[in-house]
Amino acid sequence: MSWQPLWLSFELAATTMFFLLLIATPLAWFLAFTRIRGRGVLEAVFALPLVLPPTVLGYFLLVAIGSRSPIGQWYQAIFGSTFAFSFVGLVFASILYSLPFAVQPMQNAFESLGRELSEASRTLGLNAWQNFFRILLPGARVGVVTGAVLSFAHTLGEFGVVLMIGGSIPGKTKVASIAIYEYVENLEYHAANAMALVLLAISFTVLSVVYYYNRRLSRMVLG
Amino acid sequence: MKRQKIIPGTKAALLIIFAASIAQFVPCKVWAGETLTIAVAANFYRPMQEIVSAYEKRSGSRVRLVSGSTGKLYAQIIEGAPFDIFFAADRRRPAKLERKGLILPDSRFTYATGKLVVYTTRPDIALAGRGLSILLDPGVRHVAIANPKTAPYGRAAMQALKSSGIYQKIKSKLVYGENIGQTFLFVRSRNADLGLVAASSTYHADGKAVPVLAAYDPIVQQAVTLRDALPASARFIAFFAISAVHDVIRKYGYGLPK
Numbered sequence: 001m002s003w004q005p006l007w008l009s010f011e012l013a014a015t016t017m018f019f020l021l022l023i024a025t026p027l028a029w030f031l032a033f034t035r036i037r038g039r040g041v042l043e044a045v046f047a048l049p050l051v052l053p054p055t056v057l058g059y060f061l062l063v064a065i066g067s068r069s070p071i072g073q074w075y076q077a078i079f080g081s082t083f084a085f086s087f088v089g090l091v092f093a094s095i096l097y098s099l100p101f102a103v104q105p106m107q108n109a110f111e112s113l114g115r116e117l118s119e120a121s122r123t124l125g126l127n128a129w130q131n132f133f134r135i136l137l138p139g140a141r142v143g144v145v146t147g148a149v150l151s152f153a154h155t156l157g158e159f160g161v162v163l164m165i166g167g168s169i170p171g172k173t174k175v176a177s178i179a180i181y182e183y184v185e186n187l188e189y190h191a192a193n194a195m196a197l198v199l200l201a202i203s204f205t206v207l208s209v210v211y212y213y214n215r216r217l218s219r220m221v222l223g
Numbered sequence: 224m225k226r227q228k229i230i231p232g233t234k235a236a237l238l239i240i241f242a243a244s245i246a247q248f249v250p251c252k253v254w255a256g257e258t259l260t261i262a263v264a265a266n267f268y269r270p271m272q273e274i275v276s277a278y279e280k281r282s283g284s285r286v287r288l289v290s291g292s293t294g295k296l297y298a299q300i301i302e303g304a305p306f307d308i309f310f311a312a313d314r315r316r317p318a319k320l321e322r323k324g325l326i327l328p329d330s331r332f333t334y335a336t337g338k339l340v341v342y343t344t345r346p347d348i349a350l351a352g353r354g355l356s357i358l359l360d361p362g363v364r365h366v367a368i369a370n371p372k373t374a375p376y377g378r379a380a381m382q383a384l385k386s387s388g389i390y391q392k393i394k395s396k397l398v399y400g401e402n403i404g405q406t407f408l409f410v411r412s413r414n415a416d417l418g419l420v421a422a423s424s425t426y427h428a429d430g431k432a433v434p435v436l437a438a439y440d441p442i443v444q445q446a447v448t449l450r451d452a453l454p455a456s457a458r459f460i461a462f463f464a465i466s467a468v469h470d471v472i473r474k475y476g477y478g479l480p481k
Binding site for chain 2: 059062063066067068072081082083084085163164165167168169182184185186187
């Protein structure tokens with residue numbers, strides 16, 4: 001069994017989680033408090049990756065960002081490589097794929113704080129930024145952490161999308177789930193078992209540690 | 224407390240959902256008994272669809288097609304997948320099934336021999352007369368082949384790359400499709416500049432294709448009837464010998480067994 005695919009999976013999951021923290025947190029805040037028309041449509045759009053089969057998402061990406069499409073040519077001009085068959089491409093795909101898993105708990109947490117809290121803090125003289133960073137973000141901390149962890153876990157288990165756009169390049173796009181799949185296809189059940197077990201053990205440990213601290217954190221926040 | 228009004232149609236909708244969810248568990252021996260399930264290697268899927276629809280018209284019975292890489296279908300058969308006939312992309316896996324006693328005695332036969340082509344959809348790449356040396360071009364960044372470990376066409380592609388002596392030089396350009404169909408998609412969607420794919424997948428596709436001349440072991444594609452197959456399997460196999468079927472096989476760029 002090679003350790004490289006496992007390491008790659010964690011790298012991908014961690015990178016995706018990092019970017020999703022930056023993207024999903026403000027998005028969740030926006031969706032929670034916006035009063036614009038068509039909010040339901042927006043929410044549906046961002047929840048779409050939840051419903052689409054990963055292979056379909058992968059296929060869309062492959063065709064939409066392939067070198068045949070304008071987006072693909074634009075992408076290549078910026079990043080100097082194709083979207084498919086690259087680690088950066090996988091990160092993009094994973095952000096899209098795991099977005100709802102990050103947004104939903106975060107949005108729930110923001111919504112549970114209620115509009116009144118922001119109104120009160122704004123009345124007391126905090127500006128929008130201060131309100132977000134000093135009041136809302138600490139208040140929704142548990143939801144934000146849960147969203148981040150879920151996106152990490154979800155990316156770790158990602159398979160269909162990577163299968164479609166990855167190209168199984170060792171060290172670049174051959175993540176653990178793909179490696180396990182190939183072991184199984186080659187009837188190398190021992191290697192498949194070993195890697196699956198390691199993946200399971202590490203994922204379980206990460207999740208339990210985070211949930212444990214999250215519970216303590218929520219107790220601290222709620223007093 | 225006032226009872227909430229149910230939205231009209233809710234009951235009907237729930238009923239439909241319920242019926243749909245249990246429908247799969249109702250045994251339908253009458254239909255199932257007549258329906259053959261055929262596992263087919265991805266490269267032969269399209270010709271097989273044509274052959275099957277001709278067969279269905281003539282025999283009046285139904286055929287279910289399952290396609291995938293030969294390696295995966297083989298693993299599924301070993302684990303007891305309910306297939307009647309298996310059209311593989313090589314002779315290794317059918318022979319293995321025969322040795323394991325999982326097929327009907329003497330049911331293994333060669334139905335086609337596959338050919339590899341170099342395929343591209345990039346208008347600026349000229350394939351004619353270049354052979355595999357086109358892969359060395361700096362403009363060619365990604366070359367798609369099927370996974371050599373699981374897909375016979377991937378194995379053949381790897382052999383061709385090695386026998387032509389360019390493997391070491393283009394190793395870093397290789398990307399791997401899970402089966403030959405996906406490999407084709409990589410090239411078709413122009414994510415890979417070139418691919419070594421089955422001649423059959425380029426039939427009626429846009430882009431250009433030229434035969435691979437470098438040496439590779441012939442891709443002898445064999446089929447087997449599985450041990451617990453329905454009796455109707457024999458009819459389908461017999462149908463395979465008619466000349467209309469051979470025409471379809473040839474049309475897609477395969478050779479026929481002598």
